[in-house]
Amino acid sequence: LLFIKKLSLKKEDFKKNINQWKGCENGLHDFDFKDKKAEIKTFAKNGIIRISIPDQLDIEKNKNIYFICFGLLKKDGQFSLNDLIEEIKEKLDDDLSFIFKDKLKSYGYFEIHKNDYNEKYRNFDEHFYKITSEFPKILSKDTQSGITNISYGLDTNLLSSFDIGKNKIKEVFTDEKN
Helix, strand or coil: CHHHHHCCCCHHHHHHHHHCECHHHCCCCCEECCCCEEEEEEECCCCEEEECCHHHHCCCCCCCEEEEEEEEECCCCCECHHHHHHHHHCCCCHHHHHHHHHHHHHCCCCHHHHHHHCCCEEEEEEEEEECCCCCCCCCHHHCCCCCCCCCEEEEHHHCHHHECCHHHHHHHHCCCCC
């Protein structure tokens, strides 16, 4: 939702981003645009991002993968999940609002349980990576047979050389050709 909010600068961007939101439909990546993918993760103060599906970072399968990470803390929280949802819904027409609500349901968000999502968070940091062959990752193809489950952490404190920055990521995902 932070990706949709922060990278939807125009009304058309909301439509494009909500329609391309595929993680809620069991997609490999959170957002699947025709020639680029966006994988979204959150991390806490320690800066560790958890990876539990290695193929999300496999550039042999998808050449243009962007890895967008939002640091969230509860201390001095400024917004809740409900706040983000309402902020996005205000920007949508009825048809797109229906699609958005349907995608939220597929993630397990139901209006009837709205009061369960009032905890406040603060977005204290953001990182925007373009996955390259040099980006540290463990891929399924690199593991020995018999290994069935891989989960690992990436330390944002050690990835600064891969961060392409907010301006570049906005340029990539607000380009008219998407």
